Amino acid sequence: FLPTIFVITPTYARLVQKAELTRLMQTFLHVPQLHWIVVEDSPRKTALVTDLLKKSGLVYTHLHFLTAKDRKLQEGDPSWLKPRGVEQRNEGLRWLREDRRAPPGEDGQQGVVYFADDDNTYSVQLFTEMRNTQRVSVWPVGLVGGMKYERPVVEGGKVVRFHTGWRPSRPFPMDMAGFAVSLRLVLTNPEACFDGEAPMGFLESSFLKGLVTMDELEPKADDCTKVLVWHTRTEKPKMKREDALQAQGLGSDPAVEV
Ligand code: UDP
Numbered sequence: 233f234l235p236t237i238f239v240i241t242p243t244y245a246r247l248v249q250k251a252e253l254t255r256l257m258q259t260f261l262h263v264p265q266l267h268w269i270v271v272e273d274s275p276r277k278t279a280l281v282t283d284l285l286k287k288s289g290l291v292y293t294h295l296h297f298l299t300a301k302d303r304k305l306q307e308g309d310p311s312w313l314k315p316r317g318v319e320q321r322n323e324g325l326r327w328l329r330e331d332r333r334a335p336p337g338e339d340g341q342q343g344v345v346y347f348a349d350d351d352n353t354y355s356v357q358l359f360t361e362m363r364n365t366q367r368v369s370v371w372p373v374g375l376v377g378g379m380k381y382e383r384p385v386v387e388g389g390k391v392v393r394f395h396t397g398w399r400p401s402r403p404f405p406m407d408m409a410g411f412a413v414s415l416r417l418v419l420t421n422p423e424a425c426f427d428g429e430a431p432m433g434f435l436e437s438s439f440l441k442g443l444v445t446m447d448e449l450e451p452k453a454d455d456c457t458k459v460l461v462w463h464t465r466t467e468k469p470k471m472k473r474e475d476a477l478q479a480q481g482l483g484s485d486p487a488v489e490v
């Protein structure tokens with residue numbers, strides 16, 4: 233018997249979306265007992281994501297939640313200005329609390345909740361590590377925060393501080409990809425969510441601070457010495473020649489899904 237891992241992924245339409253989701257989907261196909269919760273940042277579910285999920289062979293839930301315009305990063309804004317994927321992750325949490333609510337008097341389903349952005353790179357081993365999360369488990373994240381890696385520092389089996397390049401005094405100076413939470417904790421703390429108004433770098437803390445203390449964190453990946461997830465970012469493809477051809481009426485066929 234394996235606890236289910238619920239993976240919440242915010243995603244939004246752009247040229248690389250299908251490539252990102254294909255890569256993610258094919259990683260998740262190697263993971264048993266995984267339930268993918270995909271939350272589109274869009275006014276409605278798109279055909280691209282609907283078809284991809286249908287054909288994936290994964291157990292999934294498809295949701296959407298449009299980020300309000302004033303909360304969204306505008307073209308040209310520096311990427312640190314506003315947090316991304318906040319309302320989508322909260323929508324995933326809302327669905328879990330409604331759909332996986334334990335019947336009165338019962339403990340409910342055993343499970344784990346993980347927030348997986350669509351552009352990161354995930355080792356299959358990471359899911360083995362998080363499978364038995366009791367409250368909140370943690371591990372290193374590679375290529376993040378202007379560092380080779382960030383990680384919790386473990387002494388005597390406990391997290392005692394964090395290796396990070398920036399504001400280690402934050403309650404939980406960890407990237408979104410660096411922790412998982414038990415489903416039970418999510419269900420028994422119905423108010424815990426991500427605060428989109430939290431100051432830069434405090435989004436993860438806004439969710440975790442009501443759920444767990446540093447002392448209770450469960451270090452995984454060999455006492456946080458192995459990097460099993462990377463905060464990779466995908467380059468925006470250049471469309472210089474596409475635009476030039478389009479101007480002559482010779483652009484790529486819009487009927488071909490990319
Ligand atoms: N995202 C979104 N809407 C947006 C921008 C991003 O739903 O307007 C999603 C994106 O697909 C990803 C997550 O939010 O899963 C984090 O975004 P991104 O990877 O751009 O953030 P960064 O890596 O720069 O922190």
Ligand code: MN
Pocket residue numbers: 349351352463464465
């Ligand atoms: Mn990213």
